[in-house]
Amino acid sequence: MPAHELEILIPADRIRARVAELGAQISADYKDKPVLLVGVLTGSFVFLSDLVRHMSCPLRVQFIGTKSYEGTSTTGQVQLTKDLDSVVEGVHVLIVEDIIDTGLTLSYLKKLIQQRKPASLKVVAFLDKPSRRKVEIEGDYVGFKIEDKFVVGYGLDYNQLYRNLPDLRVVKQ
Numbered sequence: 001m002p003a004h005e006l007e008i009l010i011p012a013d014r015i016r017a018r019v020a021e022l023g024a025q026i027s028a029d030y031k032d033k034p035v036l037l038v039g040v041l042t043g044s045f046v047f048l049s050d051l052v053r054h055m056s057c058p059l060r061v062q063f064i065g066t067k068s069y070e071g072t073s074t075t076g077q078v079q080l081t082k083d084l085d086s087v088v089e090g091v092h093v094l095i096v097e098d099i100i101d102t103g104l105t106l107s108y109l110k111k112l113i114q115q116r117k118p119a120s121l122k123v124v125a126f127l128d129k130p131s132r133r134k135v136e137i138e139g140d141y142v143g144f145k146i147e148d149k150f151v152v153g154y155g156l157d158y159n160q161l162y163r164n165l166p167d168l169r170v171v172k173q
């Protein structure tokens with residue numbers, strides 16, 4: 001297995017502080033509206049698990065799975081690999097993404113869930129790479145905007161590696 005050269009982009013303490021802020025902001029916005037957090041597998045799992053511990057409003061968690069990446073490049077085709085476990089009609093849904101890159105995944109998921117008539121549908125993304133967009137779409141809550149660099153750590157992988165890193169790092173190509 002080739003070793004990759006990794007450079008820290010966002011240290012763990014900055015991530016912790018920002019996730020706490022997001023959790024407080026989202027809790028204030030939802031207050032007593034029970035919300036269903038829909039984590040997008042697999043990259044959102046670390047962000048989601050930290051975020052919920054900073055949320056005080058009533059919430060439930062489910063996961064949905066999509067696939068579009070091979071290595072460090074997107075195939076441009078989004079496929080559903082795991083659907084939700086319950087009906088979301090009338091439910092306040094908050095999609096939890098690791099990163100919005102081209103926006104294709106989010107656009108696909110928003111359409112899919114919107115068709116099921118949720119009470120509301122919003123998005124929280126740990127990261128946003130606005131320069132890479134192929135479709136016009138934004139997160140309602142965003143942790144950090146970053147440049148067009150392939151990043152790993154805090155749940156994000158490179159061929160399934162590095163999800164366990166506590167900080168965010170750039171893979172030097």
Ligand code: 5GP
Pocket residue numbers: 040043068069074097098099100101102103104105106149150151152156157158
């Ligand atoms: P999009 O559909 O917006 O192009 O991409 C969404 C998915 O691509 C993300 O949920 C993430 O899994 C993957 N992705 C996009 N950019 C990066 C990146 O810089 N690093 C990693 N590890 N995954 C990325």
